[in-house]
Amino acid sequence: MSSSCCAPPTFQEPASQAEGKLHTIVLIGPPNSGKSTLFNRLTGLRQKVANYPGVTVEQRMGLMAGVGRDDLTLIDLPGVYSLTPYSEDARVAVDVLKGKMVGTPKPDAVLLVLDSLHLTRQLMLAAPVLALGLPTLVLLNMTDLMEARGGEIDPLKLARELGAPVAQVSAVRGTGLEAVGLFLNQHSNGAATQQLTLPVVGNAASTHSWATQVSRRTGYRAPLSAENSRRLDNVLLHRVWGPLLFLLVVVAVFEVVFSIGQPLSDGFGEVLARAGALVRPLLPEGWLQSLVLDGAWKGISSVLVFLPQILLLFLFIGILEDSGYLARAALIADRVMRTTGLNGKAFIPLLSAYACAVPAIMATRTIENRRDRLATILVTPFMTCSARLPVYILLIAAFIPNITYLHGFLGLRTLVMLGLYVAGFVAAMTTAFLLKSSILRSSDTPFILELPQYRMPTVRALLMRLVDRARVFLRQAGTVILAVTLVLWVLAHLPVIHTQAGSWGIPDLANSLVGRLGHLIEPVIAPLGFNWKIGIGLISSVLAREVMVSTMGTLYGADPGTQALNLQTALHSDMTLGGALALMIFFAFAMQCTSTMAVVRRETNSWKWPAFQFAYMLVLAYGAAFVVNRLVTAIFG
Amino acid sequence: MNFARICNSDRNGRILKSDYSGRSLRVLPFRRARGVRKVRVLSELNVGESGILVALDLPESVQNHLMHMGFLPDALVTTVRRAPAGDPTVYAIDGMEIALRHETAEAIRVRDADPKIQEMEEFAEAAR
Numbered sequence: 001m002s003s004s005c006c007a008p009p010t011f012q013e014p015a016s017q018a019e020g021k022l023h024t025i026v027l028i029g030p031p032n033s034g035k036s037t038l039f040n041r042l043t044g045l046r047q048k049v050a051n052y053p054g055v056t057v058e059q060r061m062g063l064m065a066g067v068g069r070d071d072l073t074l075i076d077l078p079g080v081y082s083l084t085p086y087s088e089d090a091r092v093a094v095d096v097l098k099g100k101m102v103g104t105p106k107p108d109a110v111l112l113v114l115d116s117l118h119l120t121r122q123l124m125l126a127a128p129v130l131a132l133g134l135p136t137l138v139l140l141n142m143t144d145l146m147e148a149r150g151g152e153i154d155p156l157k158l159a160r161e162l163g164a165p166v167a168q169v170s171a172v173r174g175t176g177l178e179a180v181g182l183f184l185n186q187h188s189n190g191a192a193t194q195q196l197t198l199p200v201v202g203n204a205a206s207t208h209s210w211a212t213q214v215s216r217r218t219g220y221r222a223p224l225s226a227e228n229s230r231r232l233d234n235v236l237l238h239r240v241w242g243p244l245l246f247l248l249v250v251v252a253v254f255e256v257v258f259s260i261g262q263p264l265s266d267g268f269g270e271v272l273a274r275a276g277a278l279v280r281p282l283l284p285e286g287w288l289q290s291l292v293l294d295g296a297w298k299g300i301s302s303v304l305v306f307l308p309q310i311l312l313l314f315l316f317i318g319i320l321e322d323s324g325y326l327a328r329a330a331l332i333a334d335r336v337m338r339t340t341g342l343n344g345k346a347f348i349p350l351l352s353a354y355a356c357a358v359p360a361i362m363a364t365r366t367i368e369n370r371r372d373r374l375a376t377i378l379v380t381p382f383m384t385c386s387a388r389l390p391v392y393i394l395l396i397a398a399f400i401p402n403i404t405y406l407h408g409f410l411g412l413r414t415l416v417m418l419g420l421y422v423a424g425f426v427a428a429m430t431t432a433f434l435l436k437s438s439i440l441r442s443s444d445t446p447f448i449l450e451l452p453q454y455r456m457p458t459v460r461a462l463l464m465r466l467v468d469r470a471r472v473f474l475r476q477a478g479t480v481i482l483a484v485t486l487v488l489w490v491l492a493h494l495p496v497i498h499t500q501a502g503s504w505g506i507p508d509l510a511n512s513l514v515g516r517l518g519h520l521i522e523p524v525i526a527p528l529g530f531n532w533k534i535g536i537g538l539i540s541s542v543l544a545r546e547v548m549v550s551t552m553g554t555l556y557g558a559d560p561g562t563q564a565l566n567l568q569t570a571l572h573s574d575m576t577l578g579g580a581l582a583l584m585i586f587f588a589f590a591m592q593c594t595s596t597m598a599v600v601r602r603e604t605n606s607w608k609w610p611a612f613q614f615a616y617m618l619v620l621a622y623g624a625a626f627v628v629n630r631l632v633t634a635i636f637g
Numbered sequence: 638m639n640f641a642r643i644c645n646s647d648r649n650g651r652i653l654k655s656d657y658s659g660r661s662l663r664v665l666p667f668r669r670a671r672g673v674r675k676v677r678v679l680s681e682l683n684v685g686e687s688g689i690l691v692a693l694d695l696p697e698s699v700q701n702h703l704m705h706m707g708f709l710p711d712a713l714v715t716t717v718r719r720a721p722a723g724d725p726t727v728y729a730i731d732g733m734e735i736a737l738r739h740e741t742a743e744a745i746r747v748r749d750a751d752p753k754i755q756e757m758e759e760f761a762e763a764a765r
Contacts, residue, residue: 081705121707121731204704222732229734233718233727242721331736335722338738344725446699446741448706451727451734 029113031079123211151223299485322457341436353383382428529579590621680742688747707731
């Protein structure tokens with residue numbers, strides 16, 4: 001009985017007017033109705049993710065291969081409670097449904113997903129959707145839970161009441177989906193529904209009374225409220241255990257991301273380097289080999305190595321979100337986050353940014369309020385990500401003496417590292433506060449957090465999410481990174497100087513265009529205590545921060561004066577302590593990450609915000625580095 | 638004063654902030670006389686206490702959003718728990734659990750959940 005499709009009698013009769021063939025179907029439903037899971041079920045992995053023009057709302061499309069109809073396009077609309085345009089999401093949903101969205105075809109049919117556990121409230125969305133008059137199939141989701149908890153629902157009566165076919169499905173289990181195929185086939189044959197009674201669209205109160213009446217007339221009985229969820233919350237939101245368990249979860253996630261993710265990333269980097277080495281003999285020696293392997297492949301590898309860590313982080317965010325704990329984490333963190341003007345939902349994204357800003361920025365999707373979300377995105381790159389670590393480690397090892405205090409418990413090096421983490425955190429919080437009390441102020445939009453019931457995350461849903469996020473990262477970041485890599489390669493290899501065979505392999509950086517650029521910006525960065533070599537490093541590190549280390553290696557390795565020394569000693573002989581500390585602070589604050597900028601552009605749907613972010617962070621980094629250099633030089637000579 | 642009037646909405650479904658005589662009801666008389674239902678704000682309910690929603694004193698867009706989440710006049714709201722830090726508070730409404738900050742809950746007016754029981758208790762108290 002878990003899957004039964006029930007149509008009202010009028011639906012079966014072939015209608016007189018034959019509508020055109022179906023092309024575009026939209027999927028709509030309230031938040032937490034299991035809409036995304038259903039979308040994944042219906043489309044499989046053949047999805048396209050983009051942004052709607054002019055807004056930050058994500059557009060998901062896919063061919064309906066999951067029900068054997070890959071001639072049809074399914075559009076996944078954002079989760080909305082009503083069609084009243086209270087948010088950007090709802091405005092987009094209304095525009096798409098009415099065929100007014102530029103670049104999106106007018107839908108021919110609607111799949112309306114409702115959570116059968118809270119049907120009365122969910123029916124409030126059914127009224128305005130059905131009133132549009134499009135052929136609509138109502139899908140009552142979470143049938144499995146409904147049965148387990150003893151709720152009652154009569155799809156036949158409901159179908160008669162709504163004047164639209166109703167099917168019971170379970171997106172998680174994948175049951176009842178044949179009803180979708182049936183519905184689509186009937187409409188493809190030109191059997192259009194004639195809706196005799198469209199619900200009257202009114203205000204929230206009248207819609208609610210309509211929904212209550214419908215659910216009462218159809219004998220709906222809500223299942224027992226999830227006692228398990230409440231009992232679990234008694235522990236997870238306990239005054240003492242709640243925050244403790246929360247901390248435990250956070251520490252565990254980080255432990256795994258760094259202790260498993262780091263070796264995975266290193267191993268992956270090794271594999272990528274080997275793959276490059278394997279291809280090398282296949283390409284003719286010369287500029288092409290150098291462009292492909294030393295340029296494109298090396299550059300892309302330097303970003304790809306973060307993929308294992310990013311995916312691991314997404315896996316954890318996915319588990320937290322799908323299980324329902326993410327909302328509880330937001331509830332616990334809200335009090336702390338409020339002091340900066342952000343809300344609790346910003347906590348997990350900001351935390352993820354300690355590993356990598358890219359998944360963190362993508363995770364801000366859970367923040368509905370656009371201004372809060374923007375503020376979170378803008379401060380995220382200040383958090384000390386793992387790409388900064390190689391640079392910090394190199395500079396600390398080269399310049400900070402290994403002194404320990406408190407009988408070896410506290411090292412000076414550890415303190416400096418900790419200081420850099422704190423500096424990033426303080427910069428993020430201060431910036432958030434400044435943004436929220438100026439250009440992104442949003443006092444009239446309160447924090448409303450729905451606590452969904454706990455559910456066991458399914459492997460399938462998690463995998464789909466991972467594949468989807470990996471694809472977005474690779475496509476969005478990949479294209480920009482490839483372009484930046486190629487530009488850097490050209491800058492490093494021009495003008496062409498043939499001194500010896502194989503000079504394509506190790507570019508003569510000092511005399512190349514990028515070297516000249518380094519010399520050119522030397523007067524600008526000299527007050528920070530940086531020489532032209534650091535200048536070259538800074539230019540090349542716009543690709544990714546850790547590229548700085550390999551560039552420095554190449555530069556000092558090619559210089560006859562420092563050739564024999566290792567990189568730490570070479571740096572030590574070439575920089576002052578003030579300059580080194582200034583460089584660390586510069587890395588803490590500056591936005592030197594093409595992937596992040598590409599993702600910010602994608603999430604905000606304009607170049608305006610990444611440009612603002614880049615400029616703001618650069619000014620802050622320059623100012624802070626200047627002050628640090630002057631102070632340290634004055635104190636330590 | 639008949640408090641049922643406050644619950645009446647205008648044609649657009651908004652809850653009026655004044656009674657029929659045009660007086661503002663933003664500040665409500667907190668009388669405890671018998672027969673008068675005590676109107677409080679949601680944030681005043683202790684954990685475990687319930688109330689019937691009367692009105693939302695919030696900007697229209699927020700009000701509309703909350704109404705679609707179940708915060709409608711005459712809906713039963715129960716305070717479920719407070720976050721470990723004491724705020725926000727989780728409310729159960731219409732089978733859902735929704736957390737609101739103090740500042741939002743303060744703008745939501747509720748009356749006592751079961752006036753009959755309340756009256757009976759008061760009667761019993763008076764008889765004693």
